[in-house]
Amino acid sequence: MDAANILRNRGLRVTKIRVAILEALGEGLQALPYGDLQKKLSQFDRTTIYRTLLALIDKGLIHKALEENNESYYALCSDCTSNLHNHNHVHFKCNECSSVQCLHISKEVGLSIPEIVIDSIEITAKGTCSTCLLTH
Amino acid sequence: MDAANILRNRGLRVTKIRVAILEALGEGLQALPYGDLQKKLSQFDRTTIYRTLLALIDKGLIHKALEENNESYYALCSDCTSNLHNHNHVHFKCNECSSVQCLHISKEVGLSIPEIVIDSIEITAKGTCSTCLLTH
DNA sequence: ATCTTTTATGCAACATTGTTGCGTTTATGT
DNA sequence: ACATAAACGCAACAATGTTGCATAAAAGAT
Numbered sequence: 001m002d003a004a005n006i007l008r009n010r011g012l013r014v015t016k017i018r019v020a021i022l023e024a025l026g027e028g029l030q031a032l033p034y035g036d037l038q039k040k041l042s043q044f045d046r047t048t049i050y051r052t053l054l055a056l057i058d059k060g061l062i063h064k065a066l067e068e069n070n071e072s073y074y075a076l077c078s079d080c081t082s083n084l085h086n087h088n089h090v091h092f093k094c095n096e097c098s099s100v101q102c103l104h105i106s107k108e109v110g111l112s113i114p115e116i117v118i119d120s121i122e123i124t125a126k127g128t129c130s131t132c133l134l135t136h
Numbered sequence: 137m138d139a140a141n142i143l144r145n146r147g148l149r150v151t152k153i154r155v156a157i158l159e160a161l162g163e164g165l166q167a168l169p170y171g172d173l174q175k176k177l178s179q180f181d182r183t184t185i186y187r188t189l190l191a192l193i194d195k196g197l198i199h200k201a202l203e204e205n206n207e208s209y210y211a212l213c214s215d216c217t218s219n220l221h222n223h224n225h226v227h228f229k230c231n232e233c234s235s236v237q238c239l240h241i242s243k244e245v246g247l248s249i250p251e252i253v254i255d256s257i258e259i260t261a262k263g264t265c266s267t268c269l270l271t272h
Numbered sequence: 273a274t275c276t277t278t279t280a281t282g283c284a285a286c287a288t289t290g291t292t293g294c295g296t297t298t299a300t301g302t
Numbered sequence: 303a304c305a306t307a308a309a310c311g312c313a314a315c316a317a318t319g320t321t322g323c324a325t326a327a328a329a330g331a332t
Contacts, residue, residue, distance in 0.1 A: 013299055015309065034289070045311045050290070052309090067203040070289070070319065092252065103249055111259070113239055115266040116228065123247070124258045130251040149328055151280065170318070181282045186319070188280090206290065206318070274332080281326065288319080297310065302303100 010059040010082055017044045017052050022061065022076070031065035031075035031091070031100035060084070065091045065100055066124050073100045091122075094129035096136070101129070146195040146218055153180045153188050158197065158212070167201035167211035167227070167236035196220070201227045201236055202260050209236045227258075230265035232272070237265070 003022040004014045012018060024040050025032060032040075034053075041049055053074060056062040060080035065073040073091075080086050090103045103125075111121055128136075139158040140150045148154060160176050161168060168176075170189075177185055189210060192198040196216035201209040209227075216222050226239040239261075247257055264272075 013308065015299075017310085038289095046289085047291085047312080048310055055309090067206070070203070070206060070208075072206075072289085090247065090249075092249075092254075094252075095255065105247070105249065109245060109247075109259075111226065111241070111245075111261060113226075113228075113241065113261075115269070116230075116263055117269065118228075118261045118263040119231065120262050122260045122262075123245075124260075125247060125249075125254045126256050126258075127252055127254040133251070133253065149279065151328075153281085174318095182318085183283080183320085184281055191280090208318090276331080277329090279326100279328075281324105283322105283324090285322090286320085289317085291316080292314085293312105295310105295312090297308105299308075300306090302305085 006061065010061060012055060012059055012061075015052075017041065017048055018056065020044070021049070021052055021056065025062060025074060025076045028099075029076070029101070031073040031102065033071040033073050033100075035071060037074065058082075063087060065102060066093070068093070075100070075102050078102070078104065087122075090125055092125045092127070092129070094132055095126055096128055096132035099129055099131075142197065146197060148191065148195055148197075151188075153177065153184055154192065156180070157185070157188055157192065161198060161210060161212045164235075165212070165237070167209040167238065169207040169209050169236075171207060173210065194218075199223060201238060202229065204229070211236070211238050214238070214240065223258075226261055228261045228263070228265070230268055231262055232264055232268035235265060235267075 003019040006022065007014050007018055020041055021037065024037060038046060038049060057064065060077055060082050062074050063077050063080065063085055065075040077085065090105055091100060092103050093100045109121060109123060111118055139155040142158065143150050143154055156177055157173065160173060174182060174185060193200065196213055196218050198210050199213050199216065199221055201211040213221065226241055227236060228239050229236045245257055245259060247254055
């Protein structure tokens, strides 16, 4: 399904920047920091990028993969709905090339601690990605 | 051991702001966002707080517990050295009161994924803390 | 206690990102 | 093509991060 139809299905109007952001995030199937998005989409106003990201997050099309060094990384959602973001996956950042990707793992990571109630767990792993392993 | 001696042991000069930050983070044994530190330490310059945090992180006395909504949360280290930050713990954020604490768990969270090498894993859990469970 | 030297601090300045208001433009159904 | 609700672009401001540099303070030597 192309970006335009994805947007229509979530009740969002089809605009250039929305299509552009979905395509930008879809290219490498990896998370991009805000700064990269701004460079890629320099023909659009910064505010528009900001509000578009909010809208796409709100409708469950993208998610904030991680925040690091004051940069937010955004990635496509694989199985979120307008009502529920469902991220049972690990965010992996490569220390070599700084790329961030969502790793879909089967294993559930459970965690139980007395006296507190845990609703959700976020896991961020760091290491070396497959591409960088090959080149070094 | 008091803040002054902790600083001397890591080869850091004992200054007002360093003592103040260590004491601020030591009070509730919980992580504080940068903004809170700045309010608490308003008699000091913003730049000084910034550089002091860097110095304390560098020497393994404090660590950045998490970044969320463009706020960095800082907490005391329990067993880090000048050479190695060793954080085998979970960062827990309460959705009710927004407090962040380090939970020291015994369980090791292992994760293995083909084709990549994982060096470290960070876990952030969200839910309701013991204090908020009692009051609701 | 004073001096010296190294280090830390405060101030100014600028970059980046987040955020809101508002007038103008655009997307979509009629 | 038109009307209208929504999105966009611009201006403006806040918060945090970051650096350079002159001044002040800490630690060891005298």
